[in-house]
Amino acid sequence: MKNIQKIATLFIGFSITACLFACSNSGQTTDKKEKITKDSLQDYVAQRLPIYEKVRLSTNLNQLTVSERKVLPLLIEAAKIMDDLFWKQAYPQRDSLLNTIKDENTKEFIKINYGPWDRLNGDKPFVTGIGPKSETGTFYPAGMTKEALEKSDVKDKYGLYSVIRTEKGKLISVPYHVLYATELQKASSLLKQAALLADDAGLKKYLNLRADALVTDDYSASDYAWLDMKTNGLDIIIGPIENYEDKLFNARAAFESYVLVKDKVWSKRLAKYVAMLPELQKGLPVAAQYKKEVPGTDSELNAYDVVYYAGDCNAGSKTIAVNLPNDEAIQQKKGTRRSQLKNAMQAKFDKILVPIAKELIDKDQQQYIKFDAFFANVMFHEVAHGLGIKNTISGKGTVRSALKEQYSWLEEGKADILGLYMVTGLLKKGELTGDIKEYYTTFMAGLLRSVRFGASEAHGKANMQCFNFFKEKGAFERTANGTYKVDFDKFAVAMNELSSFIITLQGNGDKAAVEKAQKEKGIIHPELQTDLDRLSKKGIPVDIVFEQGVDVLGMK
Template sequence: MKSKTIILGLLAVSGLLTNFSAQKKATKTKINTTKMQESYPFQQYAKVDLTTDISHLTTKEKEVLKLMFKAAKVMDDLFWQQAYGDKTKLLSKLSGEAKDYAVINYGPWDRLNNEKPFVAGVGAKPEGATYYPTNMTKAEFEKADVKDGKSAYSVVKRDAKGKLYAVPYSVEFKTKLQEAANYLNEASTIAEDEGLKKYLKLRAEALMTDNYYPSDLAWMDMKNSNLDLVIGPIENYEDQMFGYKSSFEAYVLVKDVEWSNKLAKFVKYLPELQTNLPVKAEYKKEVPGTDSDLNAYDVVFYAGDCNAAGKTIAINLPNDEKVQLEKGTRRLQLKNAMKAKFDKILVPIATSLIDESQQKNIKFDAFFSNVMFHEVAHGLGIKNTVNGKGSVREALKEANSALEEGKADILGLYMVNQLLQKGELSGSKEDYFVTFLAGIFRSVRFGASSAHGTANMIAFNYFAEKGAFEKSVNGRYKVNVPKMEAAMNGLSELVLTLQGNGDYDGVKKLYAEKGIIPTDLQKDLDKLKTHNIPVDIVFEQGPQMLGLK
């Protein structure tokens, strides 16, 4: 999962949560390049140079890094195919700002405005992107019982007679995947770290076979490399029809050894934190893997799904529940991207909306910890239902993503609170709680089309109902720490119970009741727009930013 970590709607997001089960049918209309928007909201993105110091890397590490960039660019092309289709065909019909905006959004739909088309003649974005036929209904798919149709690594198509069938990614995207695999194999022969060498080789094999389990295990065992590469079909946010299909993406990463050493001590507390979760014992009986680790990285390249509009600032992987239960997960904090969002977005938001008496509580260390423990919290709670409905992901289908992000948000704050009480974190509850509230204002702007946006709408409305904050006459918000602590525990219990029960209808009801932006909050978000506060960031990135040729 990502803190998409980690991820964002235009300021004028719709008041009501999109009904995830509603079937949208794409209208196949020719693009009209003469009647496009007159202007595009580039001001909602702050431009950031994505770079880091690589002077400590060896000559061979720098060669590996160059190959990582090349493999990552292949993932970018593959995600375009998944999200839209023929990238070249679309971009050849656009020019100027329209073309630039399509590049940011990986298609003609505005990801920060609930996927609204910004090119004339383009219909609504299909809920299933290109993973399924655009004229396929949910009912048809479920009735057809397509072999491997629910696989995270297959594309569903129709044959000449209209019958649905599935094609593995390794077949559908064979040419591009072979290109990426070649780069990874070459990097594997150069890599000096044995863990990285093994991972790159196995990941190359995975791209060609759709069997990612061995490479996931190798990635979990990779502890000492200065470089890292997250690559392949990973997250399922783009499939808003069922949430089954994984999207191609890549992060090229350089390890921050100093910050990583600071984080290592927290892993040992995971079993204790799981045991202490504020929910009945049956919903926390699973034991998280103890081979997990926490590390900080500077990210030097985003590609594909993670680069589409809102940018991820932390990663918790692998997503495979089997790997999570066997070995846990790795949590990667993308420190340079996180700092950019804090400086350019969170601080200006807090200046506008947080009570003056609590401005001093907005701190980067608190923001970093809240985001970090969001990722850690993905590994806590429950992965399989308590009543025989299978995994939580299977039981909740397309409704799973937003609830899982909400779980990570609230359990991350719970973990921070627990570690503060143990004296393992510095600062005050007020620092973390106030910074968390400012983070909600940041994330609700992602909109209803984002799992993170929906999750934060639910948290805001639940906190408001429980009196976790007050709004003064001057329109600023002030956190009530004791009430927010109580609301944190209550929301944690609610989410974990819904997940453990595989309660699809209950989750949809929660979205309908609390996955909305109240009118008063919408006015505050509109105020941020008038202050020209960015919604997210875009990057100037690539090997040239690191001085690599």
């Protein structure tokens, strides 16, 4: 800690906004051509904006205690600070950009995407003068290569909670709690205030420890306290968490927050499944050396109403289930908490998945599209993050460190397919009810929903790999009517083969092989794109955006 003051002083002279993003203006366009360019971009935005359906985030306030009613607004205020911090990470020139834009649709689209790149269309720029999205972003010096960092002697080279900067021609790392000290102190104070008001002992402890973590970048104690909470009615996920925004290494975490109200009835129903992980691990369809690890079972599987999204989780596609913490050591020792965001999930099912199924799923199989199957598929996706392998068998360390920027999309693909594997196994054991046809057909519709997120996004790549793999195995057919029909027997076979393929890639820690798999399978072919375009022409939304906050909740 003794060098923090020195680093902070040095950092005052740094400019984190200059030269971060490429500019595409040639300086040679005529006024007429420039006008056409602007018009075409506004037309693009006008076409893309309706892909998001507005949803109000609410919950039954009558279920909250007096104390929880006081705590909830403080949690939302802390979450708003994470939103501001994510803007600084994603596009620090937000205000100057918005001030130069006259078109209201473009302003709204910028806010949805946290910058001038369309997150659900391969990060396509939609503002005149903006070039491609930089891989280095705000996490590294502009133009820095992977090789330059790998060869350097900078400390915290791949740190979750720091940025890399250049000082006097040398690379240095600057911790988040130094770089964003003012904002993090404010958020910490809000969590401390909430802790004073909280009447649940577990929540009180977690809020205090998380408040400390925000200003130290040491999150382990608060992660353990979060996993220990059992009787809380409110929850908040807050801090730098996922590393999707770091396009260079998938190493550095982005700020986000979810404010949650527990659905205690549904949570009670889900409690039994985590205990089944070790048995399911033993049955994985992969060679024995890839399934020796024993998953942690001292974790929670809960359902929530989410009442506020902020930062990374609110950018582009919206998460409807969360599996945390990401720390592999904590996962193996303690497990994870799987949070199902039930109200957001229901909104996506009603407004997106059902209309997609009516358009693209074979008429004879549309009867199998069920919310309970959708809920289970999403839920077991999160549970399945705890299955498989966390450490390579090749001596390359953790899977995350071995695969670097290729880790996230493959891990999401693993969770997708092992979630379906879990559903299949639990149905056979009688631990789940329903028809396997419902789960498989709804999974197929879910693939068609998620591939619309685009191949630049981790979940989109994962779903494209699954779609292309299943297509090659004949797990479904595209009929003469342009609809998709599941072959249930081949679907099960393809599920097991893809499970084995992904776990083996992870266990070997072979980054080149994973890159090859992405290039071959993580792409959208023209025939599928034509079908996805049909959905857009029908006006079926791709994702949702939120009306949220204390006003929407009726707490003012």
